Amino acid sequence: MTTNDTRRPDVKKLDPYAFFALLGKRVIHPGGRRSTDQIMELGKFSPGQRVLDVGCGVATTAIGLAQRFDVSVTAVDISPLMLARAERNVRRAGVSDRVTVSHGDIVDLPFADGAFDCVIAEAVTMFVDRERAARELVRVTRPGGWVLATEFLWRRPPSPAAREAFLGQVCPGMLFDTQEDWERIYGGAGLSELEYRSGPFEMMTVRGFLADEGVVGATRFMARGLSRASYVRKLAWTVPRVARAVPYLGYLVVAGRRPHEAVPTALAPAAQPATI
Ligand SMILES: C[S@@+](CC[C@H](N)C(=O)[O-])C[C@H]1O[C@@H](n2cnc3c(N)ncnc32)[C@H](O)[C@@H]1O
Numbered sequence: 001m002t003t004n005d006t007r008r009p010d011v012k013k014l015d016p017y018a019f020f021a022l023l024g025k026r027v028i029h030p031g032g033r034r035s036t037d038q039i040m041e042l043g044k045f046s047p048g049q050r051v052l053d054v055g056c057g058v059a060t061t062a063i064g065l066a067q068r069f070d071v072s073v074t075a076v077d078i079s080p081l082m083l084a085r086a087e088r089n090v091r092r093a094g095v096s097d098r099v100t101v102s103h104g105d106i107v108d109l110p111f112a113d114g115a116f117d118c119v120i121a122e123a124v125t126m127f128v129d130r131e132r133a134a135r136e137l138v139r140v141t142r143p144g145g146w147v148l149a150t151e152f153l154w155r156r157p158p159s160p161a162a163r164e165a166f167l168g169q170v171c172p173g174m175l176f177d178t179q180e181d182w183e184r185i186y187g188g189a190g191l192s193e194l195e196y197r198s199g200p201f202e203m204m205t206v207r208g209f210l211a212d213e214g215v216v217g218a219t220r221f222m223a224r225g226l227s228r229a230s231y232v233r234k235l236a237w238t239v240p241r242v243a244r245a246v247p248y249l250g251y252l253v254v255a256g257r258r259p260h261e262a263v264p265t266a267l268a269p270a271a272q273p274a275t276i
């Protein structure tokens with residue numbers, strides 16, 4: 001996709017998240033600002049840390065982390081449209097010295113093992129091979145560092161119509177199920193000290209939308225949404241399908257630590273003889 005394409009993309013082909021970003025939505029994950037606040041609390045950030053935000057979207061969390069904790073953030077995404085908006089938002093927020101935006105695929109991150117103190121992925125792994133993505137998040141985290149992820153889940157078993165509307169039509173190919181599923185995936189990727197927070201999916205409820213975007217942001221979003229026939233058509237198709245799934249949907253924040261490397265016995269310091 002060229003730069004021009006990122007400004008005037010073919011709306012019909014956009015996934016719902018890219019479409020929301022095009023209309024100016026800033027927070028594009030199921031737990032909204034509430035789950036991002038939980039990530040900020042669980043991550044135990046301190047100034048100067050190296051943080052990676054994978055699938056950064058329009059860089060709202062990356063900018064927030066830099067402003068709030070004075071950490072240095074690398075924000076990567078696979079979508080040219082998201083990257084263009086992320087770069088613009090970082091520039092406008094005046095944090096270009098602390099947030100770097102670049103291309104990166106969650107299943108093949110262009111970083112060395114242990115390159116970051118903390119790695120975040122909000123609503124990204126379910127688009128790809130989830131086990132592989134979780135292992136990759138752990139790989140680029142330093143031993144003793146934290147991995148923090150927000151995931152979708154079904155809070156209660158969805159009706160067949162709700163499941164089909166969300167996973168079959170709105171987000172075809174996306175894969176998620178229950179909390180136990182995510183516990184298995186992140187535990188299996190090697191994280192320890194796992195902690196969870198969960199709550200309802202409010203991104204597309206009136207209350208959640210206003211909490212995430214504010215009255216001005218929500219009004220701008222609606223104005224943009226009504227500014228072209230193609231946007232109106234896409235909203236009219238997407239919103240009722242998402243609404244069908246909302247009562248069953250929720251979010252899960254997963255926080256876990258990459259264990260410190262075990263010291264091989266041969267390299268471990270010799271036991272000191274007891275002094276008498
Ligand atoms: C639901 S949006 C979340 C955006 C952002 N994390 C947020 O919470 O606002 C999913 C994001 O993941 C990105 N994405 C999808 N597949 C990806 C991949 N393989 N590697 C990196 N990013 C990916 C999308 O482009 C999109 O920006």
